[in-house]
Amino acid sequence: MKIGYIQFNPVFGEKETNFHTVEKITKGVKADLLVLPELFATGYTFNSKIEAEQMSEKQGEETTNFLQDLSSSTRAILVGGFIEKINNKIFNAALVVNEKQVIGIYEKVHLFYKEKLWFEPGNRGFQVWKFQNWNLGVMICFDWIFPESCRSLSLQGADIIAHPANLVLPYCQRSMITRSLENRVFTITANRFGKEHRGQDNFSFSGGSQITDPSGNVLISAEKNETKVDIVDIDPSVAHNKQMNEYNNLFKDRRNQYYFL
Amino acid sequence: MKIGYIQFNPVFGEKETNFHTVEKITKGVKADLLVLPELFATGYTFNSKIEAEQMSEKQGEETTNFLQDLSSSTRAILVGGFIEKINNKIFNAALVVNEKQVIGIYEKVHLFYKEKLWFEPGNRGFQVWKFQNWNLGVMICFDWIFPESCRSLSLQGADIIAHPANLVLPYCQRSMITRSLENRVFTITANRFGKEHRGQDNFSFSGGSQITDPSGNVLISAEKNETKVDIVDIDPSVAHNKQMNEYNNLFKDRRNQYYFL
Numbered sequence: 001m002k003i004g005y006i007q008f009n010p011v012f013g014e015k016e017t018n019f020h021t022v023e024k025i026t027k028g029v030k031a032d033l034l035v036l037p038e039l040f041a042t043g044y045t046f047n048s049k050i051e052a053e054q055m056s057e058k059q060g061e062e063t064t065n066f067l068q069d070l071s072s073s074t075r076a077i078l079v080g081g082f083i084e085k086i087n088n089k090i091f092n093a094a095l096v097v098n099e100k101q102v103i104g105i106y107e108k109v110h111l112f113y114k115e116k117l118w119f120e121p122g123n124r125g126f127q128v129w130k131f132q133n134w135n136l137g138v139m140i141c142f143d144w145i146f147p148e149s150c151r152s153l154s155l156q157g158a159d160i161i162a163h164p165a166n167l168v169l170p171y172c173q174r175s176m177i178t179r180s181l182e183n184r185v186f187t188i189t190a191n192r193f194g195k196e197h198r199g200q201d202n203f204s205f206s207g208g209s210q211i212t213d214p215s216g217n218v219l220i221s222a223e224k225n226e227t228k229v230d231i232v233d234i235d236p237s238v239a240h241n242k243q244m245n246e247y248n249n250l251f252k253d254r255r256n257q258y259y260f261l
Numbered sequence: 262m263k264i265g266y267i268q269f270n271p272v273f274g275e276k277e278t279n280f281h282t283v284e285k286i287t288k289g290v291k292a293d294l295l296v297l298p299e300l301f302a303t304g305y306t307f308n309s310k311i312e313a314e315q316m317s318e319k320q321g322e323e324t325t326n327f328l329q330d331l332s333s334s335t336r337a338i339l340v341g342g343f344i345e346k347i348n349n350k351i352f353n354a355a356l357v358v359n360e361k362q363v364i365g366i367y368e369k370v371h372l373f374y375k376e377k378l379w380f381e382p383g384n385r386g387f388q389v390w391k392f393q394n395w396n397l398g399v400m401i402c403f404d405w406i407f408p409e410s411c412r413s414l415s416l417q418g419a420d421i422i423a424h425p426a427n428l429v430l431p432y433c434q435r436s437m438i439t440r441s442l443e444n445r446v447f448t449i450t451a452n453r454f455g456k457e458h459r460g461q462d463n464f465s466f467s468g469g470s471q472i473t474d475p476s477g478n479v480l481i482s483a484e485k486n487e488t489k490v491d492i493v494d495i496d497p498s499v500a501h502n503k504q505m506n507e508y509n510n511l512f513k514d515r516r517n518q519y520y521f522l
Contacts, residue, residue, distance in 0.1 A: 109516055113508045125519040145443055145511065147408035148520040155521040171442055171477055178439040181432055182406055216432055247374045250406065255370055256522050258386040259409040260416040 001032040001134065003160060003186070004076075004231035007209040007222045009194030012043030013055065019066045021227075029074050031231050035190035036080030038108075038141050038164040039092065041066070045196040045203055049090070049118040056085035059102055064095055072099040077131070079138055079162040079190075083119075092119045094138050094164050096129060104129050104138075109149065112142035114201070126152040134159045134236035137185075141165040144172050144179065144189075154183035155251070159239035165191040167206045173221070181216035184250055185239045193225045214239045262293040262395065264421060264447070265337075265492035268470040268483045270455030273304030274316065280327045282488075290335050292492050296451035297341030299369075299402050299425040300353065302327070306457035306464055310351070310379040317346035320363055325356055333360040338392070340399055340423040340451075344380075353380045355399050355425050357390060365390050365399075370410065373403035375462070387413040395420045395497035398446075402426040405433050405440065405450075415444035416512070420500035426452040428467045434482070442477035445511055446500045454486045475500045 008025060010018045018041045026034070038044070041063050046052040057063055063082040071078045077098050084093035084105060092108040092115055107122025108115075126149065129136045137153030139161060144150070153161055161179075165172070173189065180187045193207035210221040211232055222228045242251040267287060271279045279302045287295070299305070302324050307313040318324055324343040332339045338359050345354035345366060353369040353376055368383025369376075387410065390397045398414030400422060405411070414422055422440075426433065434450065441448045454468035471482040472493055483489045503512040 109519055110514055113506055116508050121516065126521070142509075146515060147412060147443055148515070148517070151408060152519065152521040171438075174435065175439040175442065177432075178436040181436065182408055245374055247377050248403075253371055254407060254409070255382065256409070258370055258413065259522060260387070260413040261517050261520055261522050 001236060002030070002231050002233050003033040003188060003211065004031050004229055005035045005188050005190035005209040005211065006229050007037070007191060007193065007207055008227045010037070010040055010043050010192055012045065012196055012198065015041045015055070015062065022070065025227055025229055026070060026074055029229055029231065031074055031076040033136070033160065033162070034074060034076040034078050035162040035164060035188045036078070037190050037192040038081040038094070038166040039083065040080050040164070040192065042083060043196060044166045045198040045201050046118055047199040052083055052118040053085070053090055056083035056090045058085055059095070059105060064097060064102060067095055067097045068099055071097055077103070077136070079164060081140065081164045089120045090118065091122055092140060093122070094140055096136065096138060106138040106140065108140040108143060110143050110146055126156070128153060128156040128158045137161045139163055141167060144175060147182070150179045150183050150185070154185050158185060159236040160186040160188065163187055163189040165189055167191050168203050170206060173208045173210050176210060176212055177216045177218065180212040180214055182250070184214035184242050186214060186234060186236065187212045262497060263291070263492050263494050264294040264449060264472065265292050265490060266296045266449050266451035266470040266472065267490050268298070268452060268454065268468055269488045271298070271301055271304050271453055273306065273457055273459065276302045276316070276323060283331065286488055286490055287331060287335055290490055290492065292335055292337040294397070294421065294423070295335060295337040295339055296423040296425060296449045297339070298451050298453040299342035299427040300344065301341050301425070301453065303344060304457060305427045306459040306462050307379055308460040313344055313379040314346070314351055317344035317351045319346055320366060325358060325363060328356055328358045329360055332358055338364070338397070340425060342401065342425045350381045351379065352383055353401060354383070355401055357397065357399060367399040367401065369401040369404060371404050371407055387417070389414060389417040389419045398422045400424055402428060405436060408443070411440040411444050411446070415446050419446060420497040421447040421449065424448055424450040426450055428452050429464050431467060434469045434471050437471060437473055438477045438479065441473040441475055443511070445475035445503050447475060447495060447497065448473045
């Protein structure tokens with residue numbers, strides 16, 4: 001199957017502009033799974049909860065519609081970030097859609113920095129969506145630093161972990177190799193690039209989107225500052241097999257009677 | 262405090278030779294904590310359980326005595342691997358000693374490859390030993406690939422994780438950066454180098470011992486094939502603080518109601 005990421009530099013607050021950019025760079029692209037960055041339509045650096053609320057949406061509104069159209073033109077399942085509104089709460093979330101429906105929503109479990117001032121911590125937990133011969137897990141950006149995120153998805157059977165991101169710290173890309181290795185899963189980090197200087201915050205996003213295989217090989221990666229769609233062809237069944245050698249199975253060898261939670 | 266590793270190429274089955282090598286390369290060395298490789302006195306590549314049993318020891322025998330002497334001459338707490346014998350069972354274990362006593366023993370929780378044919382899986386779990394202003398955790402070699410090993414030690418308060426190793430796979434050194442980062446702890450991987458070709462097994466050990474700080478910086482590392490004692494000066498209290506920024510504390514931000522064990 002063909003899996004990929006879409007890396008670009010979203011313009012803060014300009015959903016239509018960002019939709020148009022994504023539409024343009026995915027022209028002619030066909031794939032089975034495509035991952036967009038965290039909050040790809042809105043930008044990241046809010047100054048207040050009200051500002052973030054103004055860009056929030058319910059499931060089924062404009063970002064859902066855009067992703068479904070993109071699913072239709074690319075034939076891919078799409079994963080992309082949005083600000084989810086439920087009653088008077090907002091979440092840093094990601095939609096999983098195909099052309100016909102919303103398959104699921106993940107709400108970021110571990111909020112980073114001032115996100116805590118506007119977003120509710122996700123309360124849907126780590127979910128896995130099952131397709132014909134592969135299973136999808138989703139985590140968002142800062143979730144990577146908690147090994148429990150990828151682990152919880154992998155133990156539920158995720159073969160591919162989609163990882164929409166707006167990374168500002170430099171460690172993640174290298175650590176995603178460890179995440180793939182320790183769980184024997186494919187990971188797709190779709191990161192944005194560019195700068196956002198708003199209020200007291202001045203973020204520089206690190207690009208470098210990356211797809212890593214269950215043996216820890218980086219199959220493809222983007223430069224720090226490039227608008228890019230990259231697609232690789234993988235066999236997701238490789239991730240079903242947790243056997244490392246004749247004697248070791250990474251999941252069966254776990255001895256959770258000794259693990260602290 | 263001064264912490265370090267001792268990297269060398271043990272001779273299979275020659276305890277006295279290996280003790281002598283370590284004695285020679287640590288001449289004049291003073292430190293607070295020194296870590297030796299996994300099974301540093303015996304070598305690694307056994308052909309049978311009987312062979313491993315013949316090199317096994319109870320606590321308080323020759324490897325304990327050697328480490329206590331080394332503690333006396335270096336003034337350091339010593340961590341080093343040995344084959345522990347308890348009744349008719351043998352374990353791939355590590356001793357923690359000072360010049361006066363055995364402080365503790367760790368038995369490898371996750372056995373690698375044919376180790377499963379001779380050793381019992383450790384049943385002491387992940388333990389932390391408390392000293393005046395720092396806490397020590399120990400894991401052995403392959404334990405690294407299970408994020409739960411470092412996590413379980415760190416959640417119990419380990420500031421420094423001693424990691425005696427006989428690494429044959431190429432991924433560990435890079436992944437120890439992730440282990441330090443995700444737990445905000447110091448890690449000391451003391452790896453052996455050299456080759457052992459015995460029976461059907463032909464192992465090449467990767468050296469590259471390494472000390473990493475809680476921010477993921479490699480403070481010092483050895484080459485692939487060098488006999489080396491490296492010491493760095495650290496402040497262990499840096500690892501007490503799990504705060505990453507004004508809003509994020511790596512341990513308080515854990516949401517274990519969503520974690521799968």
